[in-house]
Amino acid sequence: xxxxxxxxYVLLAPLASAALITLFLCRRGAAASAVSVAAAALxxxxxxxxxxGGDRFTASWEWLRFGSFAIAIGFNYDDLAALMLSIVGVVxxxxxxxxxxxxxxDAAKARYFxxxxxxxxxxxxxxxxxxxxxxxxxxxxxxxxxxxxINHWRERTSASDAAKKAFIVNRVGDFGFLLGIILCYWAxxxxxxxxxxxxxxxxxxxxxxxxxxxLFCGAVGKSAQLPLQVWLPDAMEGPTPVSALIHAAxxxxxxxxxxxxxxxxxxxxxxxxxxxxxxxxxxxAALCAVTQRDIKKVLAYSTLSQLGYMVAAFGLGSVGAAMxxxxxxxxxxxxxxxxxxxxxxxxxxxxxIFMMGGLRRRMPVTFWTFTxxxxxxxxxxxxAGFFSKDxxxxxxxxxxxxxxxxxxxxxxxxAFYMLRLWKIVFLGASRADSARDAHEGGISLTAPLVLLxxxxxxxxxxxxYPRAFGGVFSQIxxxxxxxxxxxxxxxxxxxxxxxxxxxxxYSTDGSDSLERKSPAVFGFLVALRTSFDxxxxxxxxxxxxxxxxxxxxxxIVGLAGVVVRGLAGVAENIGFGVRALHTGRLSNYVxxxxxxxxxxxxxxxxxx
Amino acid sequence: MxxxxxxxxxxxxxxxxxGFLGVLVRRNTLVIYMCLELMLVAATLALVAFSRFNGTExxxxxxxxxxxxxxxxxxxxxxxxxALFRARQTVQVESLDSLRH
Numbered sequence: 001x002x003x004x005x006x007x008x009y010v011l012l013a014p015l016a017s018a019a020l021i022t023l024f025l026c027r028r029g030a031a032a033s034a035v036s037v038a039a040a041a042l043x044x045x046x047x048x049x050x051x052x053g054g055d056r057f058t059a060s061w062e063w064l065r066f067g068s069f070a071i072a073i074g075f076n077y078d079d080l081a082a083l084m085l086s087i088v089g090v091v092x093x094x095x096x097x098x099x100x101x102x103x104x105x106d107a108a109k110a111r112y113f114x115x116x117x118x119x120x121x122x123x124x125x126x127x128x129x130x131x132x133x134x135x136x137x138x139x140x141x142x143x144x145x146x147x148x149x150i151n152h153w154r155e156r157t158s159a160s161d162a163a164k165k166a167f168i169v170n171r172v173g174d175f176g177f178l179l180g181i182i183l184c185y186w187a188x189x190x191x192x193x194x195x196x197x198x199x200x201x202x203x204x205x206x207x208x209x210x211x212x213x214x215l216f217c218g219a220v221g222k223s224a225q226l227p228l229q230v231w232l233p234d235a236m237e238g239p240t241p242v243s244a245l246i247h248a249a250x251x252x253x254x255x256x257x258x259x260x261x262x263x264x265x266x267x268x269x270x271x272x273x274x275x276x277x278x279x280x281x282x283x284x285a286a287l288c289a290v291t292q293r294d295i296k297k298v299l300a301y302s303t304l305s306q307l308g309y310m311v312a313a314f315g316l317g318s319v320g321a322a323m324x325x326x327x328x329x330x331x332x333x334x335x336x337x338x339x340x341x342x343x344x345x346x347x348x349x350x351x352x353i354f355m356m357g358g359l360r361r362r363m364p365v366t367f368w369t370f371t372x373x374x375x376x377x378x379x380x381x382x383x384a385g386f387f388s389k390d391x392x393x394x395x396x397x398x399x400x401x402x403x404x405x406x407x408x409x410x411x412x413x414x415a416f417y418m419l420r421l422w423k424i425v426f427l428g429a430s431r432a433d434s435a436r437d438a439h440e441g442g443i444s445l446t447a448p449l450v451l452l453x454x455x456x457x458x459x460x461x462x463x464x465y466p467r468a469f470g471g472v473f474s475q476i477x478x479x480x481x482x483x484x485x486x487x488x489x490x491x492x493x494x495x496x497x498x499x500x501x502x503x504x505x506y507s508t509d510g511s512d513s514l515e516r517k518s519p520a521v522f523g524f525l526v527a528l529r530t531s532f533d534x535x536x537x538x539x540x541x542x543x544x545x546x547x548x549x550x551x552x553x554x555x556i557v558g559l560a561g562v563v564v565r566g567l568a569g570v571a572e573n574i575g576f577g578v579r580a581l582h583t584g585r586l587s588n589y590v591x592x593x594x595x596x597x598x599x600x601x602x603x604x605x606x607x608x
Numbered sequence: 609m610x611x612x613x614x615x616x617x618x619x620x621x622x623x624x625x626x627g628f629l630g631v632l633v634r635r636n637t638l639v640i641y642m643c644l645e646l647m648l649v650a651a652t653l654a655l656v657a658f659s660r661f662n663g664t665e666x667x668x669x670x671x672x673x674x675x676x677x678x679x680x681x682x683x684x685x686x687x688x689x690x691a692l693f694r695a696r697q698t699v700q701v702e703s704l705d706s707l708r709h
Contacts, residue, residue, distance in 0.1 A: 584705035585701065585702065585705060586640075586704065587631075587632060587633070590631055
């Protein structure tokens, strides 16, 4: 089998699975889950075989042609795609297996697994796309799958609201993305990634700044950067494995991947904007995470914050650092979410961390794997997050000290809120009955945790990776001498400060210490978190809704009433008058007859 | 003394008016039908009178045809009314409005 065929199978296997489930297995949850997991296993195997097989290729077919304008679909399989495809494959398989346990008793299991498969198909399409149009098509497809899976428990109003919010907010970003693609086509005459890389220099200066920023809009929506970050915390209404796969490891990282793909279009001015957006998102989300009570929402804000890191790393000019952090983050954040899922199952779907506690002894596998993930995300030396975060800090230190300071402060907060979560959930005494009789789930719940824990532990040693991903990892910035010492010292200090403060500050007595001891700070953070939603609510309810009402009035009275209803009104009035003649009474018809005769005589006599 | 043409025409007009008013105001199909026949007879009477006073046979020929056709028409019309009564148990025109909607 040629690598191209393998790639095609990897792309089409989940689609076939989704089609099979939708058409034939809607009511057979067990069969549907088996098909979906088999497809995911095939994807994981194919992705790794492709990556380690060493072949790198491009292929393209014309799909649609409108006159001189053609849309191609094709594969651009380079080291970057190999890395991303491997992440999607491995994390996807873990999540599929975890879902077997997590969704075991769900009534709509077939729909859920069909959704996972269609998501895998869409995501692989983004990864393999060789031009921006194809990427956009699959970009919209992941948006749809995300909507579909957030909405899985559709009987809950909150879930359907969250799904709609995610979809609409993403549309805002995607609109910019589409404009960027069109502008790119207009300015460069092509949207093929390879061709753009070859002859980008010719385009005009204004376009060269506008195009990357418009394309970045797509990443802002999908990767939930400021100011479109509002959908991601709400998206936690979906099942937890979905949060792990889509809203932590892969789909939200697609924004970063897309930026790395269009790296050739970047100009310094755009990169400065991107770096600051990422930095502010990282800082803002970390501040928001501190006050959360819901275990998944803490992780959601943490994801936002880490995505901010990646965007900042890209903005500072390093594809390597961004993708490196994306890789390690995919491992440890998927692990954190799956761990949270395991906790939620164990505690009978309790998500409030203050109703947990003492799970260390009751759920040992979850506890230890979660601990590894927490250690990885806060940057404990030796684990994955330490290396990737340090690479970003080195980059920031060398290029922009203000960004460096903000990211270092964010790292303190990261350590602070993660250790807060860890301590409250796992240590101390159980504070509710649901936590008191919590127990570890089955093998399908724990096996993915262990696999991801291993990857979170060793994922940072990028030199140990096979040479397969060299094209990406060779771009990771490395610190030498004084820089190295300063950054290393900084990251250790922030880790100790953040973690130590959290461990000392928070108690396991079932209340939020910050809320109790410093209501002002707590209130400020809550207000900060809700400010965006409040502003959007205000905008939508007060401004947009009123504008829409005015336009609606113009439409109904002006267009529909006068223009369209004008013609229809004439016809209707004639019809109304004629209908009045049709009484069904014989004597009335005789009168009409008489009238007709009179008119006829009058006409014949020349009166009329 | 023979009646003048005017008396015949006036009688004919009176018969026609009675028949026409009957069609307008009566509610029973049978009566309406009789009124229609009355109008036909009025026209026939006028034709006979004109024929007589003009000394030609044209009107008389018309009348023969009219009487023939009227006989056939009465047979068909009465048959329809009988069939209608069998179907609907009424020949009142107010209740015969199923074509209305």
